[in-house]
Amino acid sequence: MDAESAKLIGAGLAAIGAGLAAGGVGNVFGSFLQGALRNPEAADSQQGRLFIGFAAAELLGLLAFVVAMILIFVV
Amino acid sequence: MKQFQVDPIVDLQLLGYDISFTNSALFMLLVLFALWVFMLGGMKRELVPGRWQMAVESVTGFVQNMLSSSIGPEGKKYVPFVFSLFMFILFANFMGMMPFGIIPGVHPFTVTSHLSITAVLAVMSFSIVLIVGFWKHGLHFFSLFVPQGTPWWLMWLIPLVELFSFLVRPFSLALRLFVAMTAGHVLMKVLAGFVINGLNAEAFWVAGVVSIPSFILMIGITMLELLVCAIQAYVFALLTSLYINDAVNLH
Numbered sequence: 001m002d003a004e005s006a007k008l009i010g011a012g013l014a015a016i017g018a019g020l021a022a023g024g025v026g027n028v029f030g031s032f033l034q035g036a037l038r039n040p041e042a043a044d045s046q047q048g049r050l051f052i053g054f055a056a057a058e059l060l061g062l063l064a065f066v067v068a069m070i071l072i073f074v075v
Numbered sequence: 076m077k078q079f080q081v082d083p084i085v086d087l088q089l090l091g092y093d094i095s096f097t098n099s100a101l102f103m104l105l106v107l108f109a110l111w112v113f114m115l116g117g118m119k120r121e122l123v124p125g126r127w128q129m130a131v132e133s134v135t136g137f138v139q140n141m142l143s144s145s146i147g148p149e150g151k152k153y154v155p156f157v158f159s160l161f162m163f164i165l166f167a168n169f170m171g172m173m174p175f176g177i178i179p180g181v182h183p184f185t186v187t188s189h190l191s192i193t194a195v196l197a198v199m200s201f202s203i204v205l206i207v208g209f210w211k212h213g214l215h216f217f218s219l220f221v222p223q224g225t226p227w228w229l230m231w232l233i234p235l236v237e238l239f240s241f242l243v244r245p246f247s248l249a250l251r252l253f254v255a256m257t258a259g260h261v262l263m264k265v266l267a268g269f270v271i272n273g274l275n276a277e278a279f280w281v282a283g284v285v286s287i288p289s290f291i292l293m294i295g296i297t298m299l300e301l302l303v304c305a306i307q308a309y310v311f312a313l314l315t316s317l318y319i320n321d322a323v324n325l326h
Contacts, residue, residue, distance in 0.1 A: 055314060
């Protein structure tokens, strides 16, 4: 396999990370909703934590995108 | 891609450095102007607020709430900084989503889709954390790297891990905003390409099968992108306030 095609395959593999991050973000919001429906009074005070969890889960998916972009355009 | 290119509008040179006035600088000035108009309309301090003043007050109240809930009573001091950061990012994100392209010859530019700009914003909030931390606590600030209740036989590992997680903060802040904006705009560009290429295709059925579903999807993605614009600005401000909390209160 030449380096050019290996690069593209690697970028494609990096896209798996974006899909996994989608699962992570869904899990964050889903779990929040589950907890919020059980105890709606406490939900508003936890919104900051919801977005921290969202940011952490999302960052890893965005890193997958960065890896793909670096593989295609930089390396 | 054209929308991410930084083009000089007025060429300027200073001591061998290129300090041209670019479209990036132009859009930063536009953001500043929009922000100025927005604040000017709401700072009338009427006893019974009108609609505009209500909008400004709800945003300032929002930032103040965020800071006081994550830092405590001392958080009020940092409202101006976090508010300007939040509003600049929010307006810059929205400015990139505005359909300026319908005017011929005008190309919209997203300021926050460049790592150099988000990195400066992240370094600013990181240096505020460092300055506040060392100002308030002196060398005691280093106790941030040793959480309370660390067992003695982990003392060689935990400070290293904490130091590392402290040092990647500006990178994660800058990268998150930059990649979220860039990825969103690339996605919309790809979908727009589907619409245009489908309409131009030789086979007549392609327009109906490809272009119309892509166009409908694009409307949805645009909504999502507007949501992401707001969420990213919020996340940036929220994380900044959490980091300032670390510096003010230690652990």
